[in-house]
Amino acid sequence: EPEVTQTPSHQVTQMGQEVILRCVPISNHLYFYWYRQILGQKVEFLVSFYNNEISEKSEIFDDQFSVERPDGSNFTLKIRSTKLEDSAMYFCASNGYSYNEQFFGPGTRLTVL
Amino acid sequence: QKEVEQDPGPLSVPEGAIVSLNCTYSNSAFQYFMWYRQYSRKGPELLMYTYSSGNKEDGRFTAQVDKSSKYISLFIRDSQPSDSATYLCAMSAGAFGGYQKVTFGTGTKLQVIP
Numbered sequence: 001e002p003e004v005t006q007t008p009s010h011q012v013t014q015m016g017q018e019v020i021l022r023c024v025p026i027s028n029h030l031y032f033y034w035y036r037q038i039l040g041q042k043v044e045f046l047v048s049f050y051n052n053e054i055s056e057k058s059e060i061f062d063d064q065f066s067v068e069r070p071d072g073s074n075f076t077l078k079i080r081s082t083k084l085e086d087s088a089m090y091f092c093a094s095n096g097y098s099y100n101e102q103f104f105g106p107g108t109r110l111t112v113l
Numbered sequence: 114q115k116e117v118e119q120d121p122g123p124l125s126v127p128e129g130a131i132v133s134l135n136c137t138y139s140n141s142a143f144q145y146f147m148w149y150r151q152y153s154r155k156g157p158e159l160l161m162y163t164y165s166s167g168n169k170e171d172g173r174f175t176a177q178v179d180k181s182s183k184y185i186s187l188f189i190r191d192s193q194p195s196d197s198a199t200y201l202c203a204m205s206a207g208a209f210g211g212y213q214k215v216t217f218g219t220g221t222k223l224q225v226i227p
Contacts, residue, residue, distance in 0.1 A: 004156075006156075030211065031211055031212050031213075033214070033215075035215075041219070042201075042217050042218065042219045042220065043157065043201065043203075043215075043217040044217075045214050045215065045216070048212065048214055050212060055212060056214055089154070091156050091157070093215075095211055095213065096211055097211045101147070101159050101162045102147075102159070102205075102213060102215055103159060104149070104156040104157045104158070104159075105156050106155055106156040107154075107155065107156045109154065
């Protein structure tokens, strides 16, 4: 069964460092998303991406964040200068070209020290 | 008022019980309703997906949507210890094509005791 994959599963970084979180969405999907879940809180939408551009972003997704689909399979989230409050689980998700289910990856746990 | 409200629990039931999980929402634009299951420090796993008001059944799970009351439910029959997890209600308005930004509830933590 196809699935969304994410690497790394856990990333530890120092405050101010850049991190890149990687995702491989399901191969025939067209819409890609990043969500964030701070420990003990709800899953929050960060950004959506379609046709090689951002289609919507939340207030959380400020200038420190960027997304990219560098090739036909990978989808990345970059945080330029990490803050302590960026510590969270980051989930990638994707869905196809119909109002069908959105599938989530297993997440990357980001710890900023 | 929060867009999606969900009782965080925890909810503890004996094995074999019927579990009822609920969410209310305020945004009339929501048309697609989902239930995800999340184990600790894992990604949300889609359980049920519904579009219209009414019931949808899948094995031991039944999803119910009442758009007029802005209320959705998930029922789990014959609950098992393996059902112990956090259950997230989620919804989206949908837009062009298949685009859907999903808004989640806070999740209800369920424990099924053997």
